[in-house]
Amino acid sequence: MSTGKTRTKKKMVENNNYKLSDFLPTTKKECELRGWDTLDVILFSGDAYVDHPSFGAAVIGRTLEASGYRVAIVPQPDWHGDFRDFKKLGRPRLFFGIAPGCMDSMVNKYTANRRLRSEDAYSPDGRHDCRPEYPTIVYTRILKQLYPDVPVALGGIEASLRRLTHYDYWQDKLMKCILCDSGADIIIYGMGEKVTLRLCQELDKGRSIDTIHDIPQTVFLVDKNDIPGGINENDIILHSHETCLRNKRAQAENFRHIEEESNKMHAQRLLQEVDGKYAVVNPPFPPMTTEELDASFDYPYTRLPHPKYKNKRIPAYEMIKHSVNIHRGCFGGCAFCTISAHQGKFISCRSKESILREVRKIVKMPDFKGYLSDLGGPSANMYGMHGNNLKACERCKRPSCINPEICPNLNTDHSKLLEIYHAVDAIPGIKKSFIGSGVRYDLLLHKSKDEHSNHVAQQYTRELITRHVSGRLKVAPEHTSDRVLALMRKPSFRLFNEFKSIFDRINREEGLNQQIIPYFISSHPGCHAEDMAELAIITKQLDFHLEQVQDFTPTPMTVSTETWYTGYDPYTLEPVYSAKTPRDKLAQRMFFFWYKPEERMNIERELKRIGRSDLIHKLYNGVRYSADNSRSSKNAYPGKKAGYPKKKEYKRKK
Numbered sequence: 001m002s003t004g005k006t007r008t009k010k011k012m013v014e015n016n017n018y019k020l021s022d023f024l025p026t027t028k029k030e031c032e033l034r035g036w037d038t039l040d041v042i043l044f045s046g047d048a049y050v051d052h053p054s055f056g057a058a059v060i061g062r063t064l065e066a067s068g069y070r071v072a073i074v075p076q077p078d079w080h081g082d083f084r085d086f087k088k089l090g091r092p093r094l095f096f097g098i099a100p101g102c103m104d105s106m107v108n109k110y111t112a113n114r115r116l117r118s119e120d121a122y123s124p125d126g127r128h129d130c131r132p133e134y135p136t137i138v139y140t141r142i143l144k145q146l147y148p149d150v151p152v153a154l155g156g157i158e159a160s161l162r163r164l165t166h167y168d169y170w171q172d173k174l175m176k177c178i179l180c181d182s183g184a185d186i187i188i189y190g191m192g193e194k195v196t197l198r199l200c201q202e203l204d205k206g207r208s209i210d211t212i213h214d215i216p217q218t219v220f221l222v223d224k225n226d227i228p229g230g231i232n233e234n235d236i237i238l239h240s241h242e243t244c245l246r247n248k249r250a251q252a253e254n255f256r257h258i259e260e261e262s263n264k265m266h267a268q269r270l271l272q273e274v275d276g277k278y279a280v281v282n283p284p285f286p287p288m289t290t291e292e293l294d295a296s297f298d299y300p301y302t303r304l305p306h307p308k309y310k311n312k313r314i315p316a317y318e319m320i321k322h323s324v325n326i327h328r329g330c331f332g333g334c335a336f337c338t339i340s341a342h343q344g345k346f347i348s349c350r351s352k353e354s355i356l357r358e359v360r361k362i363v364k365m366p367d368f369k370g371y372l373s374d375l376g377g378p379s380a381n382m383y384g385m386h387g388n389n390l391k392a393c394e395r396c397k398r399p400s401c402i403n404p405e406i407c408p409n410l411n412t413d414h415s416k417l418l419e420i421y422h423a424v425d426a427i428p429g430i431k432k433s434f435i436g437s438g439v440r441y442d443l444l445l446h447k448s449k450d451e452h453s454n455h456v457a458q459q460y461t462r463e464l465i466t467r468h469v470s471g472r473l474k475v476a477p478e479h480t481s482d483r484v485l486a487l488m489r490k491p492s493f494r495l496f497n498e499f500k501s502i503f504d505r506i507n508r509e510e511g512l513n514q515q516i517i518p519y520f521i522s523s524h525p526g527c528h529a530e531d532m533a534e535l536a537i538i539t540k541q542l543d544f545h546l547e548q549v550q551d552f553t554p555t556p557m558t559v560s561t562e563t564w565y566t567g568y569d570p571y572t573l574e575p576v577y578s579a580k581t582p583r584d585k586l587a588q589r590m591f592f593f594w595y596k597p598e599e600r601m602n603i604e605r606e607l608k609r610i611g612r613s614d615l616i617h618k619l620y621n622g623v624r625y626s627a628d629n630s631r632s633s634k635n636a637y638p639g640k641k642a643g644y645p646k647k648k649e650y651k652r653k654k
């Protein structure tokens with residue numbers, strides 16, 4: 001029987017009326033509210049504190065709290081002046097943790113052209129001044145200055161993807177393992193729940209951080225003589241940082257190993273000499289089980305920004321607050337994506353019950369109007385998928401299960417995913433669940449030997465298009481050139497065409513008027529201006545006026561980045577061209593916008609420069625453009641009156 005007190009508490013929760021003490025503490029006063037006079041762990045976060053399972057600091061804090069540790073979060077501490085934010089909670093009993101943010105700080109701050117982004121999506125009101133560049137380095141140096149004897153552990157995407165020598169686009173140079181520049185003691189790479197808890201337990205036993213070298217999924221620096229067990233034949237010894245500085249091919253060779261070992265079930269240890277020491281990368285933990293993942297999502301998150309942000313907008317939170325993440329990992333292996341080096345290719349799934357529990361919580365949010373914005377993950381449709389023969393997967397080194405072709409061992413059955421969709425849609429209060437994560441249409445078009453899988457894929461496709469699209473389905477062919485697509489590890493553009501035909505047919509059959517919105521990237525390694533010209537012609541033929549486009553950004557530790565920097569494909573060591581200068585990059589990007597009158601003269605000039613004047617005719621259908629903006633031929637736009645569309649028509653088309 002519930003008491004009056006529990007009824008009141010339940011009511012408060014239902015109304016999102018949480019108490020301050022329902023959040024992890026961020027100040028001394030909030031620690032006192034919990035009756036805590038000491039702390040075991042203090043996390044310094046580069047993002048605002050949003051108590052939600054999509055925000056790393058909250059996940060790690062809640063994980064440790066559930067095991068009885070006293071944890072506080074200091075979000076976005078002021079790194080200027082007297083460092084009072086770093087002193088206000090004193091020293092923790094076990095360690096300081098750095099959670100630099102959901103994104104690498106430089107990717108979060110700058111565009112591909114190194115221009116400041118319009119806002120910082122993880123800061124209140126999108127402000128740019130709430131965190132420094134490289135918070136991992138800045139926060140650690142301050143902490144080591146104030147508390148030299150307290151261990152500092154690095155987590156999050158920034159440290160994870162800078163765990164070995166890597167190219168930094170913003171400084172345009174190779175950088176060392178981030179332990180060297182920060183002075184921290186250990187890196188926890190990948191998804192950090194199990195690792196951080198284990199670190200707590202080992203320190204709690206009284207072990208010194210200098211001796212904790214046996215935890216999987218960690219990186220530490222040691223002298224050669226102190227490498228645990230010595231260098232053995234199962235270790236992979238990478239080219240040293242010094243060698244990579246001199247030899248780009250060595251850096252490319254290194255990356256192949258880094259990626260392969262991040263995606264193996266039984267990985268080898270990686271060693272890299274740097275600054276007279278060795279960075280040791282212990283192999284990762286096995287992928288989380290469903291029970292472990294459920295536990296991580298089921299902690300008592302309030303799902304809200306901390307009350308200190310009252311009346312402030314945190315853009316990333318606004319995007320995800322009505323969405324649910326149903327799995328981790330991605331076996332796509334896209335060359336420009338960081339997931340393979342962070343989460344790996346094996347899929348860990350939440351149980352249906354755990355997903356439904358989260359959806360019911362969202363339904364109770366006062367601002368929820370019945371529409372889930374996403375029911376997905378790193379990709380929309382990999383839930384429940386794995387190799388049929390797990391023994392083969394245990395020996396597998398492939399970074400992708402679906403590129404260059406879909407592995408015959410991969411079970412591509414969408415049944416479990418459909419079951420989730422049906423169960424979510426049956427919850428009272430859900431009007432519609434949208435799929436906002438990227439759909440792998442190659443998985444939907446795949447002809448498996450298993451007829452049941454093929455049938456379910458067709459059913460999934462129809463249900464996706466008729467019930468889960470909010471008018472526009474975003475998909476990512478990324479390019480039209482199969483040569484560039486092979487370097488991106490994306491499927492042939494032929495498959496996009498096939499999928500678009502199915503999309504259009506189902507829309508016609510169902511009387512729907514929905515659009516497919518394709519994403520494309522320019523200046524990816526291997527892409528020449530000519531490839532972009534062909535992209536323009538093909539997308540023109542498909543009647544797309546592109547919106548979702550981006551210039552390739554070399555983010556830390558991806559195959560594409562290392563190819564872009566070194567000039568070699570890390571797997572074949574063949575030379576690969578990349579557009580690097582701002583001029584060459586802009587020359588590629590403008591082809592997306594062939595339909596804008598202001599781009600036409602530059603496009604024609606570029607096509608002449610690269611000796612492809614023949615494409616001018618294809619792109620503009622015989623219309624010549626002259627510097628005074630006059631036109632010399634009719635029929636620039638088939639099906640319309642001769643000449644350019646009027647300005648209004650552009651707007652409508654867009």
Ligand code: SF4
Pocket residue numbers: 331386387388392393394396397398400401402407408409410411
């Ligand atoms: S064997 Fe096939 S399904 Fe298994 S991990 Fe390798 S590529 Fe993926």
